[in-house]
Amino acid sequence: MEMVKFIISLIFLVFGMFVFVSATLGVNRFDKALNRIHAAALGDTLGILFVVIGLLIWKGLTWASGKMLIIVLFFWLASPVCSHVLGLLELETNEEVQERKDLKEEHHENI
Amino acid sequence: MMWTDLYNNVLLFCMILLAFLTLIAIIRSVKGPRIADRIIAINMIGTMTIALICLLAIYLKEDYLLDVCLIYAMVSFLSVVVLARIFTGIYREKQMKKTQQAAEKDSPAASAVETPSEMVLETKSAHKAFANGEKGEQI
Numbered sequence: 001m002e003m004v005k006f007i008i009s010l011i012f013l014v015f016g017m018f019v020f021v022s023a024t025l026g027v028n029r030f031d032k033a034l035n036r037i038h039a040a041a042l043g044d045t046l047g048i049l050f051v052v053i054g055l056l057i058w059k060g061l062t063w064a065s066g067k068m069l070i071i072v073l074f075f076w077l078a079s080p081v082c083s084h085v086l087g088l089l090e091l092e093t094n095e096e097v098q099e100r101k102d103l104k105e106e107h108h109e110n111i
Numbered sequence: 112m113m114w115t116d117l118y119n120n121v122l123l124f125c126m127i128l129l130a131f132l133t134l135i136a137i138i139r140s141v142k143g144p145r146i147a148d149r150i151i152a153i154n155m156i157g158t159m160t161i162a163l164i165c166l167l168a169i170y171l172k173e174d175y176l177l178d179v180c181l182i183y184a185m186v187s188f189l190s191v192v193v194l195a196r197i198f199t200g201i202y203r204e205k206q207m208k209k210t211q212q213a214a215e216k217d218s219p220a221a222s223a224v225e226t227p228s229e230m231v232l233e234t235k236s237a238h239k240a241f242a243n244g245e246k247g248e249q250i
Binding site: 021048075 | 115125128136138145146147151152158159165168169174178180181184185191198199202
């Protein structure tokens with residue numbers, strides 16, 4: 001039983017770490033801020049979900065695991081808002097992005 | 112017992128890896144050419160710190176660290192939103208000053224009353240809403 005829990009939890013943790021590594025690489029290697037938002041949002045949602053699931057499987061169902069689930073839930077609510085706000089900031093302050101007319105019209109409707 | 116020790120080693124390895132990734136993200140936050148890049152990198156550092164604190168809570172078997180984690184998540188989210196709004200406001204203020212100066216150069220007499228361009232009017236109203244602290248659609 002211990003062994004099964006260990007192996008499943010290890011798989012989830014390793015996948016979570018892989019997602020975090022790719023998110024960090026993406027933030028460092030992409031060349032525009034709007035692309036970097038995509039890479040960062042990946043780690044925000046998928047990475048923390050898999051790390052927490054791995055820990056949940058090892059720990060079992062306790063109050064602490066409930067708290068961890070609340071953290072993931074909060075992240076799923078907050079991270080898209082962060083990405084949206086950062087995208088609006090980039091759209092507002094970057095002249096290169098504002099050159100694109102199709103983005104601009106929609107932006108003025110939304111803001 | 113053997114599996115518990117092994118699992119603790121796995122947790123330790125994960126924490127060390129996350130610390131390295133945080134350092135790599137700091138590089139981007141220093142280098143980032145635009146302000147949005149820096150905020151993105153800081154946001155990601157916050158996320159990885161939260162994952163690290165979760166791992167640490169299991170490693171040390173201290174459940175109260177998860178409360179720290181939750182508060183950290185809320186503060187990180189709030190800081191990102193507030194910083195983004197502040198820098199949008201600063202940018203609009205700069206734009207307004209620039210257009211005002213251009214208008215004064217063109218016609219010193221008429222510039223004080225109103226500026227002809229539609230865009231200037233728009234940024235002006237947006238700036239006014241920002242200065243009054245309105246939480247409306249403008250900002």
